[in-house]
Amino acid sequence: MRHALFLFGFALLASHEIDAALAAEWRLLYGLRGLDEPVAARAFTLAHVPLFVALLWLLFHPQFAVRIWSRRVFMAFLVVHAGLHARLSGHVDYGFAGWDSNLLIFGAGVAGLVYLVSDGWLSPPAPSSQS
Secondary structure (H helix, E strand, C coil): CHHHHHHHHHHHHHHHHHHHHHCCHHHHCCCCCCCCHHHHHHHHHHHHHHHHHHHHHHHCCCCHHHHHHHHHHHHHHHHHHHHHHHHHCCCCCCCCCCHHHHHHHHHHHHHHHHHHHHHCCCCCCCCCCCC
């Protein structure tokens, strides 16, 4: 089930990034929002190439420990990312008002949260038997 949650979360985020280009998300990002619109749009789009290369490399890494920790961090990012969108939803340049945009953003956040809970990452550590 966790693997399916991971794939679902990844697919939702990847789809959100397409939607983010349509919604001109660069207008909300430091470093891009001050640029001319065509320059910011290109920079936003092109920055996703190395980002996705790094994500795919880490999330499907041949070493089990690297893969598992990368997925945990990624799924935690989905939760934080949804929180950032909730916080920015009142911004004048926020362009994610439709149910479809919200499904991608907050669906990814829910997938991340369920993944982390099912993984036991958010559970308190078991009491130590050593005293």
